[in-house]
Amino acid sequence: MGHPADPDPDTETETVVIEPGQLRSCLGRFATGVTVVSYAHDEQARGATVNAFSSVSLDPPLVLVSIARTAKACSLLENKPFVVNVLSARQIGVAMTFAGRPDDAAVIEWDHGRHAPRLRHTHAALECTPWRSYDGGDHVLYLGRVEDIAIRENEPLLFYGGSFHRRGDGLDVAGRSTRGCAPTALPLQVDAMEELTKEFVAGWI
Numbered sequence: 756m757g758h759p760a761d762p763d764p765d766t767e768t769e770t771v772v773i774e775p776g777q778l779r780s781c782l783g784r785f786a787t788g789v790t791v792v793s794y795a796h797d798e799q800a801r802g803a804t805v806n807a808f809s810s811v812s813l814d815p816p817l818v819l820v821s822i823a824r825t826a827k828a829c830s831l832l833e834n835k836p837f838v839v840n841v842l843s844a845r846q847i848g849v850a851m852t853f854a855g856r857p858d859d860a861a862v863i864e865w866d867h868g869r870h871a872p873r874l875r876h877t878h879a880a881l882e883c884t885p886w887r888s889y890d891g892g893d894h895v896l897y898l899g900r901v902e903d904i905a906i907r908e909n910e911p912l913l914f915y916g917g918s919f920h921r922r923g924d925g926l927d928v929a930g931r932s933t934r935g936c937a938p939t940a941l942p943l944q945v946d947a948m949e950e951l952t953k954e955f956v957a958g959w960i
């Protein structure tokens with residue numbers, strides 16, 4: 756979708772101009788969860804809604820969030836512990852509130868984490884101490900060392916194509932829906948299982 760710009764006279768290579776709107780649409784094709792990155796400032800709990808969250812390393816345990824330089828969180832997170840609160844499907848109002856669109860109906864309750872304030876009623880939480888930050892163009896990449904985790908048995912909130920979603924069918928390795936499918940109905944294919952495990956681990960890190 757990008758189109759060639761004038762050749763660079765120094766290198767004589769052709770650069771491709773990517774329109775920001777088209778780039779955003781393309782990136783929106785990558786389904787994500789939704790998090791609120793929370794931290795303390797002036798002894799108050801603060802947060803920013805973030806879907807640019809990624810696992811980075813298992814040893815040491817590191818995760819990454821990408822924060823726009825225009826966000827208040829960007830300067831406030833420098834060398835500060837934070838919590839990545841992975842939202843549940845019932846927390847759209849929370850996501851909107853921390854994206855700068857307060858929702859009066861949203862239930863926003865905090866727990867004292869060991870390092871930073873944690874939201875309640877989430878799907879999962881990762882409490883982090885600051886590790887490194889890197890230049891990410893108009894964003895800053897904050898890496899945190901995971902110090903504590905929590906998971907809950909509820910549904911995750913998903914984000915795809917610019918809107919919120921909840922989880923649909925699981926798929927088996929042949930692409931068939933696993934909804935209502937008894938596990939014993941599937942033949943046990945050890946080779947496929949090993950491949951799946953390798954892919955799973957490679958995809959996770």
Ligand SMILES: Cc1cc2nc3c(=O)[nH]c(=O)nc-3n(C[C@H](O)[C@H](O)[C@H](O)COP(=O)(O)O)c2cc1C
Nearest residue numbers: 803804805806807821822823826827828853854855
């Ligand atoms: C679903 C969703 C995902 C978002 N993801 C990000 C993100 O990854 N990084 C970012 O900097 N802002 C993201 N935003 C925008 C911020 O939440 C928004 O700019 C917010 O107002 C920042 O808060 P602050 O200025 O108080 O720090 C997202 C917003 C929404 C609704």
